[in-house]
Amino acid sequence: MFESMKVSEIFPTPLWALDLKPEVHGPLNAKLMRAIEAMTSPRPPIRVGETWQTDPYIHTLPDFAELVQIIRGAAKGALDFLQVEYESFEITGCWANINPRGGLNTRHTHPNNFLSGTYYVQVPPDANRIVFDDPRPQAMTLLPRVKAYNKFIGNEVSFEIKDGRLILFPAWLPHGVPANQSERERVSVSFNIMFSAFTETMSRPLWRGTAGPRVEPG
Numbered sequence: 001m002f003e004s005m006k007v008s009e010i011f012p013t014p015l016w017a018l019d020l021k022p023e024v025h026g027p028l029n030a031k032l033m034r035a036i037e038a039m040t041s042p043r044p045p046i047r048v049g050e051t052w053q054t055d056p057y058i059h060t061l062p063d064f065a066e067l068v069q070i071i072r073g074a075a076k077g078a079l080d081f082l083q084v085e086y087e088s089f090e091i092t093g094c095w096a097n098i099n100p101r102g103g104l105n106t107r108h109t110h111p112n113n114f115l116s117g118t119y120y121v122q123v124p125p126d127a128n129r130i131v132f133d134d135p136r137p138q139a140m141t142l143l144p145r146v147k148a149y150n151k152f153i154g155n156e157v158s159f160e161i162k163d164g165r166l167i168l169f170p171a172w173l174p175h176g177v178p179a180n181q182s183e184r185e186r187v188s189v190s191f192n193i194m195f196s197a198f199t200e201t202m203s204r205p206l207w208r209g210t211a212g213p214r215v216e217p218g
């Protein structure tokens, strides 16, 4: 009946996963664990389900300099992939998360940034998922059963995380981490990426008026 059927993926959402080589993430994660342990000891008591988090500026500390270079390299790759035109970007926040048994992170987004991501320092085998929600509310109006999972139907994606993996995604993409079922702590470092001098370099109109005098931006 038809000569062909073509399916276009319109408005796809990128999720980048970058894995360091074991010989790189082994010593790096050991170093990061030592730094995170040192800066979070002694730990204050938390309630069941809660997570310890450090101050969100650990990217300024020497112990995290190597990770910062890795994060910056990954972010540049993602921006290149998107073919974004920009002058420079910066890590606006970076913090460590320690999920004890039962610890979780409820669904959230990272407002006022372009990209967000997490690097995984210690992932127990039975706490190795992050879950992303479909950001299109209309898509959940009908969710018919399917014969097999496919990326065109469904309201969430559970993505595998592991030691030495860095994930990057749009900061607006809702995500959460299920409760850690392991006695071993799940340790990660999360971060946000935003364009430097955003209002000066990227917010201004790209067009000029067709009536009235020419007015230079203030």
Ligand SMILES: [Fe+2]
Pocket: 108, 109, 110, 116, 175, 190
């Ligand atoms: Fe997050």
